[in-house]
Amino acid sequence: MKKLLQGNIAFCEGAIDGGLDAYYAYPITPQNEISAYFAKVLPQKNKVFLQAESELAAINMVFGTALTGKRAVTSSSSPGISLMQEGISYLCGCELPCVIVNVMRGGPGLGNISGSQQDYFQSTRGGGHGDYYTIVLAPFSVKEIYEFAKESFLLAEKYRNPVMIIYDGYLGQMMEVVDTETDDGKLNVIIDKPIDKNWVLDGAKDRQPRKIRSLFMAEGELEQHNWKLKNKYDKIKEKEVRVKFYETHDAEIIIVAFGMSARVSLEAVYKLRREGIKIGLIRPITLWPFPYSEIYEIAKKVKKFVVVEMNLGQMIEDVKLAVNGIAEVYFYGRPGGGLVESEELIQKIKSIK
Amino acid sequence: MQPTKFVKPKSLQDNYHSYCPGCGHGIVHRLIAEVVDELNIREKTIGVAPVGCAVFAYDYWNFDVTEAAHGRPPAVATGIKRVLPDRIVFTYQGDGDLAAIGTAEIVHAANRGENISVFFINNTVYGMTSGQMAPTTIVGQKTLTTPYGREISRDGYPLKVCELLSVLDGVRFVARAALTSPKNVLLAKLYIRKSFLTQIENKGFSIVEILSMCPTGVNMTPIETLKWVDTELVKYFPLGILKDV
Known part of the structure; x- marks a missing residue:
């Protein structure tokens, strides 16, 4: 509908x-x-x-x-x-x-x-x-x-x-x-096995009592808990990264932006493409887990990245970690509730081209 | 005549407690367990343990128990009770948890008439962190952070939570007990039972404050602590039912 x-x-x-x-x-x-x-x-x-x-x-x-x-x-x-x-x-x-x-x-x-x-x-x-x-x-x-x-x-x-x-x-x-009938924007979360609910507290009827806790005082117990959490986080990193690419196939310069900044950036990409500038956009959908390897793959070919954010530069740190020194990373952003503007972004891109 | 046999309530696990000699927690844990058994609600009871020594309550009670952040048990209990209204939900909180860091949560849960039971252990100190002044530390009482005694000019007066909550319309049952004699222990149990019944009858919020002993925290022997609660503490925190409507 x-x-x-x-x-x-x-x-x-x-x-x-x-x-x-x-x-x-x-x-x-x-x-x-x-x-x-x-x-x-x-x-x-x-x-x-x-x-x-x-x-x-x-x-x-x-x-x-x-x-x-x-x-x-x-x-x-x-x-x-x-x-x-x-x-x-x-x-x-x-x-x-x-x-x-x-x-x-x-x-x-x-x-x-x-x-x-x-x-x-x-x-x-x-x-x-x-x-x-x-x-x-x-x-x-x-x-x-x-x-x-x-x-x-x-x-x-x-x-x-x-x-x-x-x-x-x-x-x-x-x-x-x-x-709501179309598939665009879906996360397509894969549930490959039944979700375990044998931990919930709803009264110990016909089962042993359960406890919910984050306190682990016994020797080494918290360390084990932390390793267990890490295994989970590693699995999420492996399975759940979501990222979208726009016009990256032949791009010589890449914008990385999320949310509203990505919308504004997309406008800039299409305007610059009309001027013959080969530019693309990477839009992380999951900010954690972050698409490090997906960005690194592109950085092997593209040497200029511009990160666009409505802040003083925060995601840029992850983009720098992702490109790991093999590409230059520039920044355009506005803090304090200012909306990034496509014209300003276009000028920024032209200045570094 | 058959001799009386001492048995553990089904609602208590067969574990040793980590509490110090003379501590009141073990008594209150048992009273709650006995009442849960007697009301036959063990299989639908969910307890909310505090931050403090009694966080380990989930290793002692034999029903579902969760931890909660310091001061937040009434909010956690609200989140449980609102989606599982037919379960019996209670919080077990100390004086620092309930009367200092968690004042907003307890006042608003009470004021909403949240249909939960609150068991408030008042031993006048932060026991687990080695005996600092609590909101309920009495005037002149020496603690780790009032080495010269609690001073009104600096620290204000001890907080009377039950008196404060009893004026709220959503609050149906308020009582204060002590653990200083067999008679008082039985009264504490009676109030705990009454609190659970208030919840079972869907009447709303109830709280039982229990004047308890923390000999390690108040720096006295177990016997001295018991006597001090019985003679000094009750002067400021009078025992009995404050509200029953």
């Missing part, structure tokens, strides 16, 4: 179609449409909607629902996600699946309420204390927000790990036509 949807509402509809059981959140701009929509719709569907007293409470309510095996979601924007980091660390330590949305705004501190991509580091480096990762998805269209929301539970449950969906405030507020 074709619908005209706002980015934030597409998230809600995707999450409902994906089987959400409960949603907990605290108000913050620019993602309030999500709470408003769920407040109205979830009670009609006999699902849980609860406005929490803080982001700390919201993420811990998610923790409580997740440990029962039910599908829990929270959404927030940058400062609120900062407050949730303790909870996210516990969710990862306890290996509880859930879905967390960050509709990013400008920072640091209270910043502003404009769209931004300033939480790349926070999202892809764990964000809280300890050695851990969340799976980070970066949609670049309203359709992708819908599809990612819908499939994110499967990804979370497959690996017993939180999934973060991050997009900027612009994408959250933007409206586009979404056709």
